[in-house]
Amino acid sequence: MQPAVGIASVGLQFALCAVVCGAWASARAVDGSSADPANQYHRYSNAELEAVCDQMRPDTYASGLTDSAWISVPGAGRTYFHKSACYLELVRRTGRADLCPKVIERRTLLGNGAAHSPRACTELAQQINAHRAQGDRDTQAHRQAYLAVMQDVFKLGAVVATDLPSGAWQLRADVDGKTAGNYRVEIDLVREGRRLVTQSLALSQPQTLQWTLERPSVVALSPVPNIFAVVVRLIYLPPGAGGAPGSEAYSTSRNLTLSAQ
Numbered sequence: 001m002q003p004a005v006g007i008a009s010v011g012l013q014f015a016l017c018a019v020v021c022g023a024w025a026s027a028r029a030v031d032g033s034s035a036d037p038a039n040q041y042h043r044y045s046n047a048e049l050e051a052v053c054d055q056m057r058p059d060t061y062a063s064g065l066t067d068s069a070w071i072s073v074p075g076a077g078r079t080y081f082h083k084s085a086c087y088l089e090l091v092r093r094t095g096r097a098d099l100c101p102k103v104i105e106r107r108t109l110l111g112n113g114a115a116h117s118p119r120a121c122t123e124l125a126q127q128i129n130a131h132r133a134q135g136d137r138d139t140q141a142h143r144q145a146y147l148a149v150m151q152d153v154f155k156l157g158a159v160v161a162t163d164l165p166s167g168a169w170q171l172r173a174d175v176d177g178k179t180a181g182n183y184r185v186e187i188d189l190v191r192e193g194r195r196l197v198t199q200s201l202a203l204s205q206p207q208t209l210q211w212t213l214e215r216p217s218v219v220a221l222s223p224v225p226n227i228f229a230v231v232v233r234l235i236y237l238p239p240g241a242g243g244a245p246g247s248e249a250y251s252t253s254r255n256l257t258l259s260a261q
Helices: 002-031 037-043 046-055 082-094 097-102 118-151 215-219
Strands: 155-163 169-176 181-189 194-203 207-213 226-237 250-260
Touching: 046 082, 082 097, 082 118, 097 118, 155 226, 155 250, 169 226, 169 250, 181 207, 194 207, 207 215, 215 226, 215 250
Parallel strands: none
Antiparallel strands: 155 169, 169 207, 181 194, 181 226, 226 250
16 A cells, blocks of 8 residues: 555645645736846936836736845745836836826735835835935035125235236235135236236135236237237135145136236
């Protein structure tokens, strides 16, 4: 009788295998991984993605076999409908809580679909909208602080040029403001595109600045008599900018001409 028991046991094992394998094949067929656009979200704008979500079949899903399975049983591990995952992606982008009723939680004996549920969707939308609201408040506060600082930075008054007996020119300008900090002065020849002066200075109170432009540096190889257009800039450097190019927050400029005989 022992062989009969052994044959019956083997037959039972084959039957159980057939049931499990059949169920696995069925799960794979319904699962329809091709229906999940998760690896193609980047292809769609928000409006296009919503249309894609609306057109998806409601019964295709990812199960534990195809998404982070923890044991090899159909439906085990994390599970969700592809359509619900699509709407959740749209909520991540937009914060639209009105989409959450369209997110359907998939429930199985061993599968956990809580991450793709209306509740999870609502919590996600709340987090995103709260983050955006805080970002808007921070941006507005930063803008107001920036404008307050910019309103009181030191600015150039009129620049007056005086001919010196040596043939050089002395430039004088009053600066006025309240925002103490680091500034930079630049003096350029406009037509020639040549820098004559770069000066870093710390300003804390109104004062008069002056610079001497030597004749050779201005005239160079240009024929005389001649007229030279000059621009003088006073640039404010915010704390932490370190004077790096492009870090300027505000500048004033004044134009004048120098006559060389």
